[in-house]
Amino acid sequence: MKRKIMILGAGIYQVPLILKAREMGLHTIVVSYRGNYPGFALADEICDLDTTDSEAVLAEARRLQIDGIATTGTDVAIRTLSLVCDELGLVGISPAAASVLTDKLAMKEMFRKGNVPSTAFLGVRSYEEALDAARSLGFPVMMKACDVSGSRGVTMVHREEDLRTAYEASVKVSHTTHYIVEKVASGTEIGLDAFVYRGEVRLCLPHEKEVCHAGDITIPAGHSFPFGGSAILLERLRDALRKIVVASGADNCAINCDIMVDGDNLQILEAGGRCGATGIPELIRLHTGIDYYETILSCALGDSCDFTPTASAPCSSRLLFSPVGGIIDRIDEERIRAISAANKAEITLDYKPGDLLPRVHDGTDRIGQIILPTDAQEEASRIADEILACIHI
Known part of the structure; x- marks a missing residue:
């Protein structure tokens, strides 16, 4: 009999996880409220539930006698995942760790104490x-909302007269009644993805980050490996990661961090108890040879995981965002295939002709993704522009 894996979310970031689960011979149970989500078509079984409704998901997980539960690329389902693991004796992040790693105020207070x-x-x-x-x-x-991701409810405020608009933007997207005002850090923003497994940090992978701007909102737009920091900075990054793991109690889960670096100094902006989005699992596979989606699923099932790198290759990702919105008239797919072949690029588009293309406001407005076997971000920018020119509105 196939083992049952429950996957929280049916969106574009969960699709590769569902596909990997099917490749591993698992029975996939996808949980999400109804909508036009691509993961539904790939599932063996669908649970029409809100992934934030922890008690309802727990009841369904218990009824279905699942063997593991997982997600990727989203914070909103992490508390539910932790409750199911705790109640059913499954492997995954604990409720205490999930609590502090999904609320930015609790997280910042944890940073201070740790x-x-x-x-x-x-x-x-x-x-x-x-x-x-x-x-x-x-x-x-x-000005930050505390319980959402994808740069929603996060605004840089330079002047006092602009604060009310930023505050109202945080309130609009938040499900809590508390928010954060944070001093802007100087330096360059990078990312770090890690995995904590059976009490040990087994991966620590800092990476360069590319951002774009929509007004005063900064949006992660891409990443690249390897990271070019000094030996001193790399050790300080590992030390900060260890402190986060100890202070939060995170175990048997991926960790994703946003970090500001200035020379050899660093400040942790945020940390999450899940894998990063923006092509991070695909880049980890290219850079290290470790199949990150398989690792996430194997850990959730209680199987042994191998973190031994088998590669060391440069790579980069770039999300596609549109500066304008409208109905897609046509997509030059032949030209996109030629771009992919010429650049050895993995190109994914999330929209098709007839769909309403969103104008970029935050990180949830991605319209596609590029994975490249090079760490040259200028090359990624050039290819992104070429692909956007193939989409006719």
Whole structure:
């Protein structure tokens, strides 16, 4: 009988995880509320539930007698995943770790208690408190919602008169009543993905990050390996990661961090108890030879995982965003295939002719993804522009 894996989410970031589970011979149970999500067509079984409804998902997981539960690329389902693991004795992140790694205020307080280097911040519950916090920290500041990802509800504020709009944007997307005002850090933003397995940090993979801007919102647009930091910085990154793992209690899960570096100094902006999006699993496969989706699933099933690198290759990813919205009239697929072949690129488009293409506002507005066997971000930018020119609105 096939083992049953429950996968939380049916969106574009969960599709590769579902496909890998099927390749591994697993019975896939995909959980999501109804919508136009591509993962449904790939599932052996569908549970029409909100992935944030922890008790309902737990009841269904118990009824179906699942062997493991997993997700990737999203924070919203992590608390549900942790509850199911805890109640059913499955392998995965604990509720305590999930709690602090899915709430930015709890996370920042955990950083402070655990001596994790990070930016100055203040938690707020009203616009008036946000204004006082911004004045105390000094502009520019980041106004942040605490419980959403994809750059939603996150705005850089340079002037006092712009704070109310930023505060209201955080309130609009949040399901909590608390928010963060954070001092803007100087330097260059990078990412770090890691895996904690049976009490040990088994992977620690910093990477370069490419961002784009939609107004005052900074959006992760791509990553590249290898990371070119000094030996001192690399050791400081490993030390900060160890402190995060100890302070949060995270185990048997992926870790994803956003980090600001300035020379050999660093400040951790955020950390999550899941794998990064923006092509990170695909890049880890190309850079190290480790199949990250398989690792996530094997860990969730309680199987042994091998973290021995079998490759060391440069690579990069780039998300596709459209500066304008509208109905797609046609896509020059033949030209895209030629671009893919000429550049050895893995190109994925999330939309088809007739679909409404979104204009970029935040990280959820991606329209596709490119994976390249080079770490040259200028090359990724050139190819992204060529692909966007193949989409006619």
